[in-house]
Amino acid sequence: MTPRIAFTPGEPAGIGPELAVKLACSGRSPDIARAQIVAIADPDLLQQEAARQGKTLQLLPFDPSQPAEASPEGALHCLPVPLAEPAVPGRLNTANGPYVLETLQRAADGCKNRTFDAVVTGPVHKGVINEAGVPFSGHTEFFAEQAGVEKVVMMLAADDLRVALATTHIPLKDVSDAITADSLQQVLTILHRTLQQQFRIEQPRIGVCGLNPHAGEGGHLGREEIDVIEPTLNTLRALGLDLIGPLPADTLFTPPQLARCDAVLAMYHDQGLPVLKFKGFGRAINITLGLPFIRTSVDHGTALNIAGSGVADTGSLNAALSQAIELAQLRTI
Ligand SMILES: NC(=O)C1=CN([C@@H]2O[C@H](COP(=O)(O)OP(=O)(O)OC[C@H]3O[C@@H](n4cnc5c(N)ncnc54)[C@H](O)[C@@H]3O)[C@@H](O)[C@H]2O)C=CC1
Numbered sequence: 001m002t003p004r005i006a007f008t009p010g011e012p013a014g015i016g017p018e019l020a021v022k023l024a025c026s027g028r029s030p031d032i033a034r035a036q037i038v039a040i041a042d043p044d045l046l047q048q049e050a051a052r053q054g055k056t057l058q059l060l061p062f063d064p065s066q067p068a069e070a071s072p073e074g075a076l077h078c079l080p081v082p083l084a085e086p087a088v089p090g091r092l093n094t095a096n097g098p099y100v101l102e103t104l105q106r107a108a109d110g111c112k113n114r115t116f117d118a119v120v121t122g123p124v125h126k127g128v129i130n131e132a133g134v135p136f137s138g139h140t141e142f143f144a145e146q147a148g149v150e151k152v153v154m155m156l157a158a159d160d161l162r163v164a165l166a167t168t169h170i171p172l173k174d175v176s177d178a179i180t181a182d183s184l185q186q187v188l189t190i191l192h193r194t195l196q197q198q199f200r201i202e203q204p205r206i207g208v209c210g211l212n213p214h215a216g217e218g219g220h221l222g223r224e225e226i227d228v229i230e231p232t233l234n235t236l237r238a239l240g241l242d243l244i245g246p247l248p249a250d251t252l253f254t255p256p257q258l259a260r261c262d263a264v265l266a267m268y269h270d271q272g273l274p275v276l277k278f279k280g281f282g283r284a285i286n287i288t289l290g291l292p293f294i295r296t297s298v299d300h301g302t303a304l305n306i307a308g309s310g311v312a313d314t315g316s317l318n319a320a321l322s323q324a325i326e327l328a329q330l331r332t333i
């Protein structure tokens with residue numbers, strides 16, 4: 001089976017176009033070379049970037065009615081979406097906000113109707129899409145809405161470390177209210193199930209962080225652990241989940257504790273992701289759990305400060321593609 005993977009390079013003024021051209025023209029691992037990679041993007045944007053890199057890029061027409069065929073070296077298949085205005089590396093332009101959303105929309109539609117076996121996303125700039133007038137907090141929430149699922153889980157992985165998040169893109173002041181017994185139960189159930197079904201871990205052990213310093217210090221530094229987290233973990237333990245915690249995050253993220261866990265659940269974005277990125281930035285992946293289709297992503301943002309300079313590293317994109325391909329192949333077994 002030749003996996004057919006949608007790739008959205010994301011923000012046109014960021015490093016996404018450069019990553020796309022490098023993906024086509026700078027060598028691929030054997031698993032990626034055997035896949036059909038369908039870039040959903042403006043063809044002129046990609047050709048301009050190829051010219052900037054001094055590369056010859058072949059953009060092959062994408063025909064969803066034909067069986068998937070591997071994209072040859074030097075080429076990508078392309079599902080064209082036109083930019084509103086030419087992109088300038090490093091310079092955000094709200095006029096192109098709808099373009100970015102349109103590429104994501106095409107990817108979501110194609111995953112839902114099974115045209116694509118997976119979607120791999122490059123980085124988008126959440127701010128400029130909002131400034132373009134569309135409320136947008138991230139791919140994770142966008143694809144959940146498109147798929148019509150109430151709850152998904154963001155998980156990043158680098159080497160043997162997996163960090164999932166109980167909450168995603170919300171202000172810090174709203175985190176406590178968002179951690180309810182119901183939401184935590186949903187998140188842990190999705191995480192447990194995905195580790196079993198997609199990562200083939202028979203009885204996954206999940207370490208759960210507390211929310212407060214010292215996991216609340218027995219209620220003296222906050223009560224969320226006592227009132228919400230511990231009771232929820234006990235309910236889930238009774239259903240057979242193997243859960244450690246809640247432990248203080250600065251204890252759980254130490255090597256001896258991590259060695260006991262298949263994944264860690266952090267309560268909020270910046271509790272978990274700095275640790276993950278310290279360990280594996282540049283080779284980590286982001287994966288959305290709980291969707292009816294496969295979605296992986298790079299671990300980094302739009303990197304506007306280096307856009308157009310040619311130094312963007314493709315390590316995380318390659319890892320995200322390899323993971324998506326592996327998961328797509330597992331689905332067919
Ligand atoms: N998957 C996504 O769509 C993500 C998007 N973002 C968006 O990215 C925007 C910028 O975020 P920042 O915090 O500045 O993080 P960033 O990851 O864009 O940049 C942080 C630093 O890492 C460097 N860097 C990032 N990727 C690199 C690569 N592939 N090769 C070499 N160097 C690289 C950048 O040059 C910069 O110095 C934010 O507005 C945010 O919305 C952030 C994270 C993930």
Ligand SMILES: NCC(=O)COP(=O)(O)O
Pocket residue numbers: 137138139140141273286297299
């Ligand atoms: N820091 C990772 C991140 O925020 C990615 O979000 P998303 O766009 O993949 O939802």
